[in-house]
Amino acid sequence: MSEADCLFCKIVAGEIPAKIVHETDRTLAFRDVNPQAPTHVLVVPKDHYPDAAALAAVDHGLADDVLKAAHAVAEQEGVADSGYRLVFNTGAGAGQTVFHVHVHVLGGRGLTWPPG
Ligand code: 5GP
Numbered sequence: 475m476s477e478a479d480c481l482f483c484k485i486v487a488g489e490i491p492a493k494i495v496h497e498t499d500r501t502l503a504f505r506d507v508n509p510q511a512p513t514h515v516l517v518v519p520k521d522h523y524p525d526a527a528a529l530a531a532v533d534h535g536l537a538d539d540v541l542k543a544a545h546a547v548a549e550q551e552g553v554a555d556s557g558y559r560l561v562f563n564t565g566a567g568a569g570q571t572v573f574h575v576h577v578h579v580l581g582g583r584g585l586t587w588p589p590g
């Protein structure tokens with residue numbers, strides 16, 4: 475289930491290169507091209523859903539898979555113990571720019587609160 479002209483669908487399809495760090499049957503994780511922390515990885519479901527609200531509405535455990543993959547990435551990156559942040563920017567007003575749902579896994583430095 476992909477959408478034409480979706481950047482992350484193209485990364486999932488291998489049509490646009492990305493530094494892939496983790497993969498499951500239903501998720502893919504790759505490094506953000508413009509990292510905001512030493513660890514900055516994006517975890518996406520391979521199927522196209524536009525945002526976290528759409529992901530939450532599907533009733534087959536996909537959101538669970540994305541969350542588990544995000545934690546696996548944090549462990550793999552060595553930030554699980556020091557602390558890491560998961561961010562779903564949801565909607566343009568929250569800074570979402572790519573409308574294929576993705577969770578940012580950020581870590582490897584101190585993270586302040588509140589976010590900008
Ligand atoms: P959003 O602003 O939608 O929450 O996050 C989109 C993220 O995708 C941004 O952090 C941005 O740096 C990243 N991004 C945009 N284009 C590309 C790309 O072509 N490859 C990769 N790996 N990341 C991208």
Ligand code: ZN
Pocket residue numbers: 476477480481482483484521522523573574
């Ligand atoms: Zn997509």
